Amino acid sequence: AQTVTQSQPEMSVQEAETVTLSCTYDTSESNYYLFWYKQPPSRQMILVIRQEAYKQQNATENRFSVNFQKAAKSFSLKISDSQLGDTAMYFCAFMKHESGGSNYKLTFGKGTLLTVNP
Amino acid sequence: EAGVVQSPRYKIIEKKQPVAFWCNPISGHNTLYWYLQNLGQGPELLIRYENEEAVDDSQLPKDRFSAERLKGVDSTLKIQPAELGDSAVYLCASSPGGGRSSGANVLTFGAGSRLTVL
Numbered sequence: 712a713q714t715v716t717q718s719q720p721e722m723s724v725q726e727a728e729t730v731t732l733s734c735t736y737d738t739s740e741s742n743y744y745l746f747w748y749k750q751p752p753s754r755q756m757i758l759v760i761r762q763e764a765y766k767q768q769n770a771t772e773n774r775f776s777v778n779f780q781k782a783a784k785s786f787s788l789k790i791s792d793s794q795l796g797d798t799a800m801y802f803c804a805f806m807k808h809e810s811g812g813s814n815y816k817l818t819f820g821k822g823t824l825l826t827v828n829p
Numbered sequence: 830e831a832g833v834v835q836s837p838r839y840k841i842i843e844k845k846q847p848v849a850f851w852c853n854p855i856s857g858h859n860t861l862y863w864y865l866q867n868l869g870q871g872p873e874l875l876i877r878y879e880n881e882e883a884v885d886d887s888q889l890p891k892d893r894f895s896a897e898r899l900k901g902v903d904s905t906l907k908i909q910p911a912e913l914g915d916s917a918v919y920l921c922a923s924s925p926g927g928g929r930s931s932g933a934n935v936l937t938f939g940a941g942s943r944l945t946v947l
Contacts, residue, residue, distance in 0.1 A: 715871075744934060754918065756872070756938035802871050806934055816885060817862075817936055819871030 713738045713805050715820035723826040724793045731778075732788045732823050734803030742808040745779065745786045746817070751799040759801070762786065764808075793827045800824050831855075833939035835921050841945045847909035850942045854902070854923030861898055862936065863906050864920040872920055878904065879926060908944075916946045 714737045724730035736745070747759040762770045762779050769777050774794075778787045790797055803820040834853040842848050854861050859880050864872035875894065877885040880901035889896065893912070898904040908915055922936040 748938075753940065754943075755940045756920065756922075758935060758937075761935065804871075816874055816877065817872075819873070821869070821871050 713740070713743075713807065713818050715803050715805050715818055717801075717803055717820035717823050719823045720821070721824045721826070723828055724790075726793055726795060726827055726829050728793055729789060729791045730793055730825065732790075732801050732803075732825065734786045734788070734820060736784050736786065736803070736805050738784070738805065738807070740807050744806040744808060745777075746804040746806065747775070747777070747786075747788045748802045748804060748819075749797075749799045750802065750822070751796075756802070760788065790825075795827050795829060798825060798827045833921055833923055833937055835919075835939035835942050837942055838940060839943050839945075841947065842911055844913055844946050845910040847907065848911050848944060849908075850906045850919050850921075850944075852904045852906070852921030852939060854904070854921070855937055858923035858925055858937075859901070860924045860926030861904050862920075862922040862924075863896060863904070864922065864938075866918040866920055866941070868917070875906070875919075911944070911946045913946050916944055918943045 716735045743764045745762045748756045749759045750756045760770050760772045760775050769779050774791045776789045800822045802822045805818045836851050861878040863875040865875050866872040876889045876896050878898045881898050896906045918941040920941045922938040924936045
């Protein structure tokens with residue numbers, strides 16, 4: 712079974728600064744997907760960024776980027792130029808890749824509560 | 830596009846009472862998920878549907894929980910009878926599924942149904 716660990720229950724950052732959220736995972740699979748989801752206080756989970764394990768290039772989405780270290784099983788999220796609207800719970804998640812593409816079970820970490828201070 | 834719609838958003842019931850949650854996924858999404866999210870935790874999968882078939886219900890407590898997805902579109906999750914420990918947020922999500930396109934495994938979540946059992 713896969714496990715996802717987020718070791719930082721809470722973090723805070725000043726507006727406009729950069730913050731990095733940590734995530735490690737444990738799997739014996741060689742091909743999989745990793746995700747960061749954001750859950751603001753309204754509770755709707757929103758996809759932030761997705762990484763395919765077979766791609767060595769780190770994914771980026773505007774101010775959000777990841778540092779994917781496959782050998783270390785590490786998948787951290789960097790948020791640049793933090794904004795007040797980035798305040799949310801951030802979840803790291805793992806999805807095993809199945810040939811034929813039929814298994815889409817997402818396993819989540821416990822989350823990191825990020826607060827952006829003005 | 831309306832996104833994933835869930836109702837009710839909030840429900841308060843006495844223990845031993847029944848409760849039902851409804852989910853309407855994004856149009857055309859074959860895969861539908863119900864997740865349970867306890868306070869301060871990451872979501873945990875209860876059941877996953879591919880069209881109208883429940884393909885993963887191993888985490889669903891079948892003595893009191895049931896789910897259905899008639900016609901492969903809307904889904905209902907029922908608890909009968911509810912217990913104090915069932916107080917949580919019940920999240921519905923959907924994904925295109927069905928293949929190897931780049932977005933096939935991206936889950937879109939609804940806003941959730943928060944259950945309080947007294």
